[in-house]
Amino acid sequence: MASPNFYEARHLAFRTHLHVSDSLLDMLQQSSSLDSAVAGLLAAPVDQIELPDWHLQAPRRPGPEAIDAMRRELILWWFKQLANCENQLNEMMVLFWHNHFVSALSKVKWPPFMLRQNVMFRSHALGNFRTLLAEVLADPAMLIYLDNATSQSESPNENLARELMELFTLGEGNYSEQDVKEMARTLTGASVSRLTGDYVFRRRWHDAGTKSLLGQTGTFGPQDVPELILAQKACAEFIVAKLWHYFSGVQADTALTEELAATFRQADYELKPLVRAILLHPDFYNYAGNQVKSPVELGIGLLRFLPANDALNAAVARATRDMGQQLFNPPNVKGWPGGRAWYAAGFIPAREQLCLRAYRFMHSLSSPPDWQAELLAVSPVGKSEIEASSNPLLLALQDPAMQVK
Amino acid sequence: MQRRTFLKSLGALSVLTYMPRSWGQEQNADQQGRLILVQLGGGNDSLNTFVPFTDASYYQARPNLAIAKEQVLAITNSLGLHPAMAPLMQHWQSGEMALVEGLGYANPNRSHFRGYDIWHTASDAEEILSEGWLAQVMDLLPMSLDALVLSGSPGAFAGGADLFNLAGQTDIASFSPAFMPSGSSDISSLQFILDSRAQYNASLESLESVLAQAPEPTVTFPNTAFGQQCELISRLITGGLDAPLWHLSLGSFDTHANQADEHAALLTELAEGLAALCAALKADEQWSDTTIASYSEFGRRVGENASLGTDHGTAASHFVLGGNVQGGLFGQRPSLTELDAGDLIFTTDFRHYYKSLLQKAGLPISAQLQEYVSLGF
Numbered sequence: 001m002a003s004p005n006f007y008e009a010r011h012l013a014f015r016t017h018l019h020v021s022d023s024l025l026d027m028l029q030q031s032s033s034l035d036s037a038v039a040g041l042l043a044a045p046v047d048q049i050e051l052p053d054w055h056l057q058a059p060r061r062p063g064p065e066a067i068d069a070m071r072r073e074l075i076l077w078w079f080k081q082l083a084n085c086e087n088q089l090n091e092m093m094v095l096f097w098h099n100h101f102v103s104a105l106s107k108v109k110w111p112p113f114m115l116r117q118n119v120m121f122r123s124h125a126l127g128n129f130r131t132l133l134a135e136v137l138a139d140p141a142m143l144i145y146l147d148n149a150t151s152q153s154e155s156p157n158e159n160l161a162r163e164l165m166e167l168f169t170l171g172e173g174n175y176s177e178q179d180v181k182e183m184a185r186t187l188t189g190a191s192v193s194r195l196t197g198d199y200v201f202r203r204r205w206h207d208a209g210t211k212s213l214l215g216q217t218g219t220f221g222p223q224d225v226p227e228l229i230l231a232q233k234a235c236a237e238f239i240v241a242k243l244w245h246y247f248s249g250v251q252a253d254t255a256l257t258e259e260l261a262a263t264f265r266q267a268d269y270e271l272k273p274l275v276r277a278i279l280l281h282p283d284f285y286n287y288a289g290n291q292v293k294s295p296v297e298l299g300i301g302l303l304r305f306l307p308a309n310d311a312l313n314a315a316v317a318r319a320t321r322d323m324g325q326q327l328f329n330p331p332n333v334k335g336w337p338g339g340r341a342w343y344a345a346g347f348i349p350a351r352e353q354l355c356l357r358a359y360r361f362m363h364s365l366s367s368p369p370d371w372q373a374e375l376l377a378v379s380p381v382g383k384s385e386i387e388a389s390s391n392p393l394l395l396a397l398q399d400p401a402m403q404v405k
Numbered sequence: 406m407q408r409r410t411f412l413k414s415l416g417a418l419s420v421l422t423y424m425p426r427s428w429g430q431e432q433n434a435d436q437q438g439r440l441i442l443v444q445l446g447g448g449n450d451s452l453n454t455f456v457p458f459t460d461a462s463y464y465q466a467r468p469n470l471a472i473a474k475e476q477v478l479a480i481t482n483s484l485g486l487h488p489a490m491a492p493l494m495q496h497w498q499s500g501e502m503a504l505v506e507g508l509g510y511a512n513p514n515r516s517h518f519r520g521y522d523i524w525h526t527a528s529d530a531e532e533i534l535s536e537g538w539l540a541q542v543m544d545l546l547p548m549s550l551d552a553l554v555l556s557g558s559p560g561a562f563a564g565g566a567d568l569f570n571l572a573g574q575t576d577i578a579s580f581s582p583a584f585m586p587s588g589s590s591d592i593s594s595l596q597f598i599l600d601s602r603a604q605y606n607a608s609l610e611s612l613e614s615v616l617a618q619a620p621e622p623t624v625t626f627p628n629t630a631f632g633q634q635c636e637l638i639s640r641l642i643t644g645g646l647d648a649p650l651w652h653l654s655l656g657s658f659d660t661h662a663n664q665a666d667e668h669a670a671l672l673t674e675l676a677e678g679l680a681a682l683c684a685a686l687k688a689d690e691q692w693s694d695t696t697i698a699s700y701s702e703f704g705r706r707v708g709e710n711a712s713l714g715t716d717h718g719t720a721a722s723h724f725v726l727g728g729n730v731q732g733g734l735f736g737q738r739p740s741l742t743e744l745d746a747g748d749l750i751f752t753t754d755f756r757h758y759y760k761s762l763l764q765k766a767g768l769p770i771s772a773q774l775q776e777y778v779s780l781g782f
Contacts, residue, residue: 400595
């Protein structure tokens with residue numbers, strides 16, 4: 001067992017944090033081993049958060065201006081967490097679940113629903129997948145986004161049933177069209193109270209008949225769905241492969257998928273042992289620099305070098321939208337495609353502009369504060385190039401390597 | 406991490422000059438036209454877009470969602486357009502709009518994403534291909550910029566070079582060149598960034614000069630995202646950009662619940678945007694070289710669900726517009742009573758449609774599509 005070297009520490013830092021600082025790299029390198037560095041990251045407490053006072057407000061029809069105000073506050077609320085959170089790995093997992101169990105404000109409409117979903121992701125981000133899945137199936141934003149809230153036994157709505165199996169748990173090809181229909185019957189009645197905005201099970205809308213679903217037969221209801229799903233071999237495999245891809249940037253092969261899925265099942269679907277196995281896997285350290293930063297990663301990575309304030313948060317929120325990632329509004333139920341799609345020609349100007357604006361902002365401050373030294377220390381550009389350059393800060397921000405992690 | 410070789414020459418920070426590529430001046434515009442693909446994202450309900458208003462089983466299957474006979478814009482004695490499609494009616498009447506019925510493939514997949522993979526790669530249902538169906542066509546084109554994606558998934562172009570993906574952004578005037586260090590990298594993601602910036606810079610210079618030459622449009626475009634994308638296409642074409650392949654997208658058409666208003670609004674946005682684009686291209690005498698065609702990952706279930714929406718289905722009809730298009734009905738209308746688990750059975754393989762579109766637009770036919778036949782529109 002040896003302390004992590006600089007390259008291991010840097011890779012681990014970039015894949016588990018939105019913002020990498022010199023002090024973070026020091027801390028990771030001072031761990032007695034990679035194992036203890038990862039254990040330290042996973043042991044960090046979940047941040048306490050403050051919520052806007054409207055977060056529990058029941059859905060009603062206020063004027064569009066009131067909704068717009070809430071929507072703006074909602075986005076800024078998340079950017080405040082992103083800019084200030086201590087537990088960045090948990091925040092990275094919240095972003096992961098937001099892009100996995102997708103719901104979008106454009107359809108859900110009522111901002112408190114999206115806020116409550118985000119709070120739910122926060123509590124289970126590194127918790128137990130079985131619990132998380134059960135919470136998602138009773139989440140008002142999800143039930144509205146995928147139309148289950150109006151599904152009734154007579155011609156049920158298939159939207160949630162299908163995407164639950166295709167995109168959330170099993171993967172395309174691991175269920176039949178008959179399973180979609182039977183899952184839709186099973187989920188009928190899982191709805192949202194118009195009065196309170198809470199989950200409600202509408203017994204009269206539920207199809208109480210016998211279903212033949214995923215190889216099992218019974219009078220299943222929504223509460224049976226997590227176990228029916230987890231009984232499928234494909235579920236653990238699907239989730240571990242997606243998380244491996246999230247952290248490593250590459251597809252897992254069959255052997256690795258089975259290895260991680262075994263870990264996941266053994267841990268009874270606890271997420272921390274799985275994430276630990278991924279972050280300690282020797283292959284993981286082969287992929288430094290292979291991921292294009294998402295707009296949020298690029299934006300928050302820079303923002304956290306600057307003195308925090310609401311105006312800067314709002315500016316970065318707008319920039320991420322122009323770079324193609326408007327939080328709370330993924331483009332469709334599969335989420336943002338990510339990867340190299342983040343660097344489509346139409347997004348390049350906004351990415352470049354963000355880096356230039358960060359430079360101008362830093363440059364405009366009279367004396368070079370610590371963050372300048374810190375940015376240069378973690379910059380993708382080597383120290384010798386920095387020393388040779390007449391404008392090291394601009395060099396670091398415009399380097400192509402700033403775009404990847 | 407390995408050293409990146411390009412950094413060694415990265416002392417100075419000047420934006421390096423680059424060579425704008427020629428824009429295919431050797432091309433003969435009389436022979437080669439352009440194809441504008443319109444993605445109806447989410448799975449358009451073509452039964453409510455092209456309404457079989459004399460078929461009693463249509464009204465039985467959709468007691469709440471069917472478009473009433475009195476409302477449809479009849480184009481034949483048994484088929485009518487959704488009223489929101491009114492702006493395109495003149496093209497049907499002038500014989501510049503074809504409708505291809507029953508498009509699909511065997512063993513249809515009802516997943517949005519697998520569905521799009523199949524449509525984008527022109528594969529069979531069980532076949533996994535990595536290249537988009539237009540990548541091979543792009544290989545056969547001598548242009549310096551083959552394809553412009555205004556919006557939507559660029560999947561049909563996957564693996565093809567010389568693509569500019571605007572990803573929904575339309576304000577090209579606000580774009581500036583990207584910083585371009587010299588050298589190269591042996592890390593593929595960094596080389597990808599460098600290549601992307603180089604291509605972006607080269608294309609941007611050309612796009613800006615084209616836009617500077619574009620005449621002011623004589624047509625007013627709708628102030629919607631789709632309308633603005635149509636306007637940008639019009640400006641680029643009338644300014645002289647000769648890219649043969651174009652893509653734009655609208656949606657979501659994934660109308661599982663409360664479909665009626667949402668679908669009407671989407672079709673309005675679609676028809677108004679395209680009608681303006683058609684008018685602008687006509688005014689600039691670009692219309693006879695233009696073929697506009699819709700596609701979607703699937704159609705929707707024949708029967709409505711209890712949320713006043715429709716679930717994922719299979720076969721669908723799509724429209725083709727263009728000055729050179731033979732108007733009328735093509736393909737074959739699927740039965741509304743002989744169904745596959747509640748879904749239409751396709752009559753016309755979508756790859757016949759693809760081949761016909763390439764032929765109509767005067768574009769090379771890829772090896773993949775050789776065996777298919779022209780539908781004659």
